[in-house]
Amino acid sequence: MILRELGIFVLAFAAFASAVAAYLAAFHGEAPLKEILSTAFAAVIGLYIGRYVERRLING
Template structure:
């Protein structure tokens, strides 16, 4: 279970970082590592908040 969550965390971070890096490179020139990593980190936090709310909120 912990290994699955760790895999999801790493895969999501890598996916968001590559997508953000590609977007910034294509539309805004060369991105800085700080921009890419901070945006990917924020996206992963949002992903986990969404997963938490999905489990915790009552279904109706």
């Protein structure tokens, strides 16, 4: 269970980081590492909050 959650965290972080990096490079011409990592981290936190809320609503 913990390994599954760790895998989800790593894959989600990598996906968000690559998407943010691609966006910044395409539209702003540069991709600072600090912005990429902070935005990806915030997105993953939002993902986990959404999963928590979904589980709470399903289980009542």
